[in-house]
Amino acid sequence: MKDLKEDYRGVKSPAGRGLQRIGILALGGLPLGVFAGAWLWHRWDKLFDGWGYFCGALGNLFALLGLSLAVVMVCLGARPRWIERRFGLDRMLRLHQVMGPVVVGFLMLHAFLRTLKVSLVSEGVWRWDFLTTLSYENWTETALSGARIALALVIATSALAKLGRYFLPFHLWKIPHLLLYAAVALGFTHSIIVGDDMLHFPYVLVWAGLLLFFLWTATQRFRYIGSRRQLFSGVLVKATPETHDTKTLRVAPKAGSALVKQRLPGQFAVIRYKRIHGYSQPRPFTISAPPASDDLTFTIKQTGRFTRKLHKLREGSGILCEGPYGVFVPDLERERNLVLIAGGVGITPFLSIIRHIQLQKLDIRTTLIWANKTRKDCIAGEELAGMATQGLFKLVHVFSREASGKEAPGQGPVYTETGHIDRGILKKYIEPERASYYLCGPLAMQDFVLRELKAGLGVQQRQVKRELFFW
Numbered sequence: 414m415k416d417l418k419e420d421y422r423g424v425k426s427p428a429g430r431g432l433q434r435i436g437i438l439a440l441g442g443l444p445l446g447v448f449a450g451a452w453l454w455h456r457w458d459k460l461f462d463g464w465g466y467f468c469g470a471l472g473n474l475f476a477l478l479g480l481s482l483a484v485v486m487v488c489l490g491a492r493p494r495w496i497e498r499r500f501g502l503d504r505m506l507r508l509h510q511v512m513g514p515v516v517v518g519f520l521m522l523h524a525f526l527r528t529l530k531v532s533l534v535s536e537g538v539w540r541w542d543f544l545t546t547l548s549y550e551n552w553t554e555t556a557l558s559g560a561r562i563a564l565a566l567v568i569a570t571s572a573l574a575k576l577g578r579y580f581l582p583f584h585l586w587k588i589p590h591l592l593l594y595a596a597v598a599l600g601f602t603h604s605i606i607v608g609d610d611m612l613h614f615p616y617v618l619v620w621a622g623l624l625l626f627f628l629w630t631a632t633q634r635f636r637y638i639g640s641r642r643q644l645f646s647g648v649l650v651k652a653t654p655e656t657h658d659t660k661t662l663r664v665a666p667k668a669g670s671a672l673v674k675q676r677l678p679g680q681f682a683v684i685r686y687k688r689i690h691g692y693s694q695p696r697p698f699t700i701s702a703p704p705a706s707d708d709l710t711f712t713i714k715q716t717g718r719f720t721r722k723l724h725k726l727r728e729g730s731g732i733l734c735e736g737p738y739g740v741f742v743p744d745l746e747r748e749r750n751l752v753l754i755a756g757g758v759g760i761t762p763f764l765s766i767i768r769h770i771q772l773q774k775l776d777i778r779t780t781l782i783w784a785n786k787t788r789k790d791c792i793a794g795e796e797l798a799g800m801a802t803q804g805l806f807k808l809v810h811v812f813s814r815e816a817s818g819k820e821a822p823g824q825g826p827v828y829t830e831t832g833h834i835d836r837g838i839l840k841k842y843i844e845p846e847r848a849s850y851y852l853c854g855p856l857a858m859q860d861f862v863l864r865e866l867k868a869g870l871g872v873q874q875r876q877v878k879r880e881l882f883f884w
Contacts (some may be wrong), residue, residue, distance in 0.1 A: 433499045441485050447619050448477040455610065465533040472526030473609060477616075479519030480604060483567070483597050484627050486512040490593075491634040492738075501740040502681075502697070503881040513571045520564055520600075556606035563599035566592050587694070594631050601627070647709065649686075649730045655712060655792045659758065660724050661701065664709045664732050676704050676737035678745075678769040679762040679851075683738065684711065686723060687731030694719065699761035699880075700737065703769040709734055712792055714758040741851065741880040745770070748849045751779045754834065754862055756854020760792055762880060763853065767797070771805055779806035780842060784834050784858065786814040801826045809842050834862050836869025845870050853880040 456470045488496070489509040497505060524544055531540045544561065548554040570590045577586035601624050610616045647666035654660050664684075666673050676682075681699040685692035696719050702710040715724050726732075741762055743751060753763045760783055770777055785791055791810070801808035807826045811834050830838050839862075850872060852859050859879055866872040 437496060437499060444481040444484075444619050444623055445478055447615055448481060449474065451613075451615055452477065452610070455613065465530050468526045468533065469530035469609075472523045472530065475519045475526065476523040476604065476608070477610070479516050479523060480597075480600050481623060482512055482516045482519065483593075483600065484623050484630075486516055487593060487597055487627065488630050491630045491637075493630065493633065497738060498740065501881075502738040507881070510574075513574065517567055517571050520567055524561075524564055552606055556603045559599040560603035560607070563596040563603065566596035566599075570596070594634075597627060645734045645736075647732050647734050649726050649728055649732055650708065651728060652724070652726065656790055659712060659714045659792055661710050661712045662723065662726070662732075663702075664711070664734060665707075666709060666734060673707065673709065676700060677742045678704055678765040679742040680737040680739040680765075681741075681762070682709065682711070682734045682736035684735070685733040686726055687733075692731075692733055693722070695733075695735070696720075697738070699765065701761045701764040703765055703772055705769070705772055712758070712761045712764065739880070741853070741878060743849060743851065743878075745773075745775055745777060749777055750844065750846065750848045751777055752843050752848045752850045753779065753781045754850070754852045754854075755781065755783045756834075756858040756862075757785060757790065758792065759854030759858075759880070761853075763851070764793060764797075766851075767800065767806060771800055778844070780809070780844070781806060782809040782811065782834055782838065782842060784811045784813065784854070787812055788815065798827050807842065809838070811838060834858075834865065836865040839865055840869045843870060845872075850877040851880075852877050856881075 452470075452474050459466055460470060461467060486509055489505045489512070492502060492505065528540060528543045531543045532538060547558040547561065549558060570593050573586040574590050577590075601620075604620065605611050608616075611620050645666065647664040649662055650665045651663040652660050653663070679699075681697050683695045683697050685695050687693075698711040698713055700709055701712040702708065713720055713723055715721055739762075743766060751766075753766070755763055763781060767779065767781065769775075770779060781797070783791075788794065788810075791797075797808055800806065804826060807828070809828045809830065811830045811832065813831070813833055815831055828842065832838075850866065852862060854862075863874050863877060866877065867874070
């Protein structure tokens with residue numbers, strides 16, 4: 414199997430990744446631009462001939478845009494590696510979620526405007542039956558019925574996914590969510606049989622390209638679902654308490670697992686634990702062990718039901734580990750001054766990075782500024798302090814709830830501050846020359862630190878790499 418480090422060549426550098434991101438975004442937006450431009454070119458002369466024609470034509474445009482975005486949304490949900498390695502899974506899934514309401518809105522506008530057109534040509538009588546009738550008398554009626562079913566599926570799956578984030582268990586919305594593939598397939602069938610434009614150039618060319626891309630994405634996704642248990646299954650071999658609410662789970666994957674051999678420091682995996690019937694819902698966690706480790710370790714803070722279940726797992730429990738994912742990865746071949754800023758359990762990607770730098774004996778100046786409530790919340794605190802006192806990196810603890818009487822002065826490269834990570838602390842400990850900034854922690858903390866970096870050191874947001882876990 415191709416080595417991940419080779420596959421990342423030309424992707425790790427900011428310039429290389431930036432150009433590739435622009436190319437992927439242009440590819441994703443190309444169908445929208447072609448459809449919109451061709452629609453204007455072919456429809457402009459007749460666009461204002463009457464309200465019926467105008468509503469019908471505008472409805473067609475929304476259908477074209479909705480179908481294009483639906484294919485992009487399905488692609489993002491399938492998590493193709495060639496996109497994930499340029500943007501990161503967290504950003505892909507955020508965009509996937511944002512696009513859901515947009516696609517639903519376009520398709521609903523299409524259905525409404527086409528119904529309005531039919532109503533206008535029917536002497537103003539509202540034809541709501543045009544939206545609800547299911548008829549299979551001929552190909553046209555069958556395609557129209559398929560489109561009505563597709564619209565219902567898109568609305569239902571999007572609503573279930575939205576509710577699933579707050580109310581529904583994962584298995585109750587995720588499996589129905591896969592019906593989105595069927596809805597897109599019905600949309601393609603409807604567009605070529607009923608669409609007024611699709612048989613003309615360049616519509617048909619873009620339509621064929623979107624269809625082939627959709628079929629390839631769907632095939633890859635379902636192949637992955639069928640094979641992931643063989644590719645990523647592992648066993649919990651040890652659970653080690655780190656703090657009062659944090660444990661490190663050590664997982665031994667099957668021999669030859671690509672996840673063990675191919676990961677980079679700072680990346681994460683999506684894990685599921687074995688239950689009586691099947692596996693649990695998935696959740697992302699950073700791999701805290703360095704890439705040289707033969708096992709995977711996940712340092713997990715108990716924050717809810719899922720993490721509470723993980724803390725209670727017994728040794729020998731089955732775990733599925735999917736990945737590696739993420740672009741929160743420093744280019745250790747080029748960077749020489751790393752500034753790592755963490756909040757709480759946001760230390761986990763930095764554990765992997767710092768351990769990797771130590772094992773490989775890399776000559777990289779590293780500063781870790783780490784915010785916690787108290788010393789009792791420090792994960793791997795003794796290990797990090799030991800490495801810092803050896804001169805491997807500078808460690809700055811910032812405690813928000815430590816009593817001043819317990820405050821310990823900094824010794825050597827280990828320093829202690831109280832309060833929050835503000836511009837004063839940042840200016841005090843950061844050497845800004847050729848610095849690369851990495852930030853991981855709660856979103857509110859990240860937003861505050863970004864403002865303080867700008868105010869104190871003139872660092873712009875685009876200069877800071879952020880880990881934005883999302884599920």
